[in-house]
Amino acid sequence: MNTSFTQVTQSTKTRFGRLGQYGLLIAFVGICLILSLTTPRFFTVQNLMIIVTQVSINALLAFGVTFIIITGGIDLSIGSMVAVTGVAAASFAHPDTYPVVVPVLIGLLAGLFFGAFNGFVITRSHVPPFIVTLGTMTIGRGLALILSKGRPVSNLSDSFNFIGGGKILGVPTLILILVVAFIGCSILLKKTVIGRYMYAVGGNEQAARASGIPIGRVKMIVYTLGGLLAALAGILLTSRITTGQPNAGQGFELDAIAAAIIGGTSTSGGTGTMTGTLLGALLIGVISNGLDLLNVTSYYQEVVMGAIIIGAVVLDSMNRTNKN
Template structure:
């Protein structure tokens, strides 16, 4: 116990560094960029960043749920494509009301997620492999359903979802705020959210405490699929076409945002605020590098360094606590 008392004390400042470190990093980058590039700190640029970030953030919220339970979902990028293509096929002008493509698109993603959850809970195959499989299936289905061609000529009502503005603020930002609030409440305030942390923290102990493992895992993968579908629908609407090749490697950006945001890949920790900040940090950095005319090749290198840096910091933190 002597160690416990003292590591607890020692953990105090470290914990708060962890909690606010990301926010400080984010603010530092923003301040640095606004000093170096006058165009950075403008209302217009801020809305650009937020709209760019929103698609990735929605995916990252879903992935955060999954990673907290100790799983992983690689299929979200493909689900973006397939649900986008499906939604687009129902979104031609003068066919169905706009609610139909939205619902059908969402159902597509939910079905994918439920399938992931079903295979993960009823077999011993690791989630990494299962979702690697559905990633490939999803991409294939998107190409089959669209016959490999973009699905264009979409209704104005549908295009409004990802391209329109309400009260001068893009719809995407409104949706981002609403979904963030919803996900944060699920994670922090509901029994399901608590169970997610429990399952990721110690599956065996969770089971012994009466946590319904199967239900929790089904729920997180289904939620993740649903959020991926929402991203897919919004992306389709924003670019006014259902692209079978949309969302390529989006799963990596989403996982990156979650990890930078402090979600541990070993499960049991993570917050929606962290993930949102992670996605914003990625968005701000790539926006800033754009403004500074840094080539996108270099941007990838920078992003890789940030990922490793975030995880190394996190693991240092873990060792100090152990």
């Protein structure tokens, strides 16, 4: 009857939806296969580790921005936050000054403060996040230059440089931190009350409010998380290049947003997963690595990357139209 008819159509729709979710994974595996066959150096432990290491900073930023985009927001200031927090940490990381926890905590606190500031202005002013974070992006860049007096902050302690440049049992610390952050962010998003609220706020803010969800608090939390993860990325980058660079992180926000979008996070909010974002970041990393190995110049790589972003969103919207 009536109900069985709707159920039939719905179950086919769900099946299409699942296929869409796996589409990215299929694309990722496919590209890896092609690269393994065309370039002998691609599928080696050493090269794969290089890829993940290169990807990790972007992935951390992308995790943060995924939370934010799921709530229907955006954060353009994370690249600048990488510079501010990196410079702030580096200033306290010279040899024989403070124990290594001090620069790390300073960096994280700077990110926490910066992210919370974004959240505070966005929730209090009702100015769109795009504009608020466009402003704080510029402010952040200025702060990084002021803090460092426009010069790179170098001569950092060995223990600080180990954080992002060392290896534990042969595995780069960056990869270990990435794995831990991924698991943490996934649990937060999927298994906690606050994670569910993020989806609700992005899915329908008015209904979320009417359901008694503290919208302001949810937004404060996601922008603060974005700041914290940007700080983590900033500290790791500074440690890895052994210098606090006031010009670091320019354009990082766009790479992070691209990873989230390729990973299936809808810019209109309400959908997205950490697994998708991680795959998106890895896909970007694999493609740029593969193009390197195939001796494609970086100019062409930019063109390819842009095309992939558009392609991902087109596929996503086609998938969505199918469902409707």
